[in-house]
Amino acid sequence: MAEAVSDAALVERFPWVQISHDNKHLFRGWLDRQLLIQRCRDCKRFHHPPKPICPACWSGRLEPTAVSGRGVVHLAMFLRQGAPAPGVDYEKAPHPVVTVELEEQPGLRFTSTVVETPLDEIEIGLPVELVWIDRYGAPFPAFRPPGRAAKGGR
Amino acid sequence: MAGASGTTSAATGATGSRRYPIRDQIAIVGVSSTAFSRDAGGRSPASLACEASIQAIHDAGMTKADIDGVVGVAEPGAPRANQMAALLELPNVTHHAGPQPVAMFGMIDAMTAIFSGQCDTVLVYYAFMRAPWNSRSAAQDPFRRYVMMGGGTAKPPMPESMDPSAAYTAWASRYIHEFGASREDFGRIALNMRANAMQNPKAVMRTPLTMEAYLQARMIRDPLCMLDMDVPVDGADAFVLTTTERAKRITKNPIVIHAATAGVVGRNDEDQLPSLARHGQHVVVESLRARGELWLDDVDVFFPYDGFSIITLGWIENVGYCKPGGAGRFMQEHWDEKTGRVLINGRVPMNPHGGSLSEGASRGTGHLREAVTQLRGDAGPRQVANARTALIGCGGFFFNSQGAILRRL
Numbered sequence: 396m397a398e399a400v401s402d403a404a405l406v407e408r409f410p411w412v413q414i415s416h417d418n419k420h421l422f423r424g425w426l427d428r429q430l431l432i433q434r435c436r437d438c439k440r441f442h443h444p445p446k447p448i449c450p451a452c453w454s455g456r457l458e459p460t461a462v463s464g465r466g467v468v469h470l471a472m473f474l475r476q477g478a479p480a481p482g483v484d485y486e487k488a489p490h491p492v493v494t495v496e497l498e499e500q501p502g503l504r505f506t507s508t509v510v511e512t513p514l515d516e517i518e519i520g521l522p523v524e525l526v527w528i529d530r531y532g533a534p535f536p537a538f539r540p541p542g543r544a545a546k547g548g549r
Numbered sequence: 550m551a552g553a554s555g556t557t558s559a560a561t562g563a564t565g566s567r568r569y570p571i572r573d574q575i576a577i578v579g580v581s582s583t584a585f586s587r588d589a590g591g592r593s594p595a596s597l598a599c600e601a602s603i604q605a606i607h608d609a610g611m612t613k614a615d616i617d618g619v620v621g622v623a624e625p626g627a628p629r630a631n632q633m634a635a636l637l638e639l640p641n642v643t644h645h646a647g648p649q650p651v652a653m654f655g656m657i658d659a660m661t662a663i664f665s666g667q668c669d670t671v672l673v674y675y676a677f678m679r680a681p682w683n684s685r686s687a688a689q690d691p692f693r694r695y696v697m698m699g700g701g702t703a704k705p706p707m708p709e710s711m712d713p714s715a716a717y718t719a720w721a722s723r724y725i726h727e728f729g730a731s732r733e734d735f736g737r738i739a740l741n742m743r744a745n746a747m748q749n750p751k752a753v754m755r756t757p758l759t760m761e762a763y764l765q766a767r768m769i770r771d772p773l774c775m776l777d778m779d780v781p782v783d784g785a786d787a788f789v790l791t792t793t794e795r796a797k798r799i800t801k802n803p804i805v806i807h808a809a810t811a812g813v814v815g816r817n818d819e820d821q822l823p824s825l826a827r828h829g830q831h832v833v834v835e836s837l838r839a840r841g842e843l844w845l846d847d848v849d850v851f852f853p854y855d856g857f858s859i860i861t862l863g864w865i866e867n868v869g870y871c872k873p874g875g876a877g878r879f880m881q882e883h884w885d886e887k888t889g890r891v892l893i894n895g896r897v898p899m900n901p902h903g904g905s906l907s908e909g910a911s912r913g914t915g916h917l918r919e920a921v922t923q924l925r926g927d928a929g930p931r932q933v934a935n936a937r938t939a940l941i942g943c944g945g946f947f948f949n950s951q952g953a954i955l956r957r958l
């Protein structure tokens with residue numbers, strides 16, 4: 396379990412993100428291929444991105460909780476230029492970035508890319524599921540329409 | 550027209566109903582700009598800020614000793630307020646601050662400092678520089694390497710990070726999905742700004758723009774193209790604010806701030822925004838209507854922010870000129886074929902200086918400067934006849950939505 400990964404080792408596994416005491420659980424979860432979203436033990440609300448308290452009831456009793464990763468595309472864009480990442484070649488094809496509304500709670504959203512899907516099929520309203528790809532040698536959560544044959548990350 | 554604004558006024562009841570003692574009490578008495586360029590030719594943001602500040606102080610008929618407040622907006626590379634006090638050797642400063650962009654944060658800080666008595670007269674300045682990450686030519690300038698995105702030392706973003714600039718494109722996709730908006734609806738924003746910029750010698754983009762050219766422009770992040778995004782510039786704007794009481798003594802033409810406000814919703818993380826029907830612009834409109842007594846029927850010139858074209862579509866709708874999703878059609882209905890731009894009811898132009906899309910990316914200071922210039926009657930060939938009231942909708946949807954109503958006394 397990634398619980399055993401020290402803070403220092405965690406930072407070394409994800410040199411490309413800013414890890415803090417408020418979001419460290421999210422990235423520990425990635426190492427276990429789990430999407431852990433902060434949930435309040437008192438009012439049961441999820442929130443994202445991770446905050447030190449529950450913004451709804453101000454409780455500090457938060458629990459990183461695995462979500463299904465199922466949801467519906469809420470926002471969708473296609474980058475023709477942007478930050479570098481392995482496997483992303485803006486010259487070859489636009490890079491899709493979507494914000495997915497997760498099924499666990501209305502308005503709870505997670506932003507990533509879509510894989511294994513022709514670009515013209517990626518649109519708002521598309522149902523998706525979570526798929527783990529590799530980025531810089533660490534698991535990275537992405538989305539694809541459900542029922543796609545897994546062809547590995549890209 | 551004011552009564553047609555639907556959801557915006559209902560929440561706060563009649564206009565002018567809220568405690569707002571600062572209404573009309575603070576005036577803008579000095580204004581200046583360096584003009585904008587895509588290469589200021591070996592000048593630093595501090596140099597540009599000094600030029601605009603000195604001119605604005607002179608424009609107010611003042612000297613060093615009159616300035617006891619300095620507000621320097623924290624643009625990347627811009628001098629801080631205490632540094633400006635040193636650059637100008639201001640001897641009497643009792644208030645200095647460095648609010649974040651966009652434009653109204655600086656103006657509101659100055660207003661409240663004056664009204665509360667922390668100081669009497671404030672220099673507010675904004676300096677812009679093309680940064681290595683948003684301008685290829687700037688990337689060639691070794692003296693700009695220190696300027697980091699967002700002014701900080703954050704790690705390079707990943708493609709999937711929802712930074713504000715990407716987030717406007719993402720919400721543009723939602724706007725198209727919800728309302729069936731066309732690319733031409735976005736294109737009309739760009740065309741309006743360009744037609745206006747052609748009348749503004751300070752603007753950087755002054756060549757005519759056609760819809761064909763807009764539709765063929767390079768896509769940056771679909772659904773938005775290069776011409777949906779403001780153009781990085783070097784330049785500076787500066788303003789001098791003081792009490793309306795003093796302004797009446799020193800100028801025959803004081804421009805007063807009738808109402809000004811910022812507004813955010815609780816969930817303003819870019820991708821968690823409640824919806825296109827509920828974000829910072831809605832809070833701003835409710836606040837302006839509660840704090841001010843003037844609204845669309847009174848407005849002679851309209852300044853909707855245009856850092857991204859989608860923001861402008863939002864302002865047109867959210868101030869109540871038309872229903873949600875109706876901005877494209879509204880612009881068509883109020884399009885002046887002769888000048889190739891929007892003239893609301895044949896009378897009210899939208900960003901007559903060319904906005905951030907064509908004058909240059911000033912995070913709204915161009916809008917504020919042009920509002921003062923128009924209300925003074927100093928806008929030359931682009932002057933709006935008898936302009937007495939200006940409405941500014943500044944900033945976007947997330948963390949920097951702001952607005953102001955300015956008027957000539």
Ligand SMILES: [Zn+2]
Nearest residue numbers: 435438449452
């Ligand atoms: Zn809670």
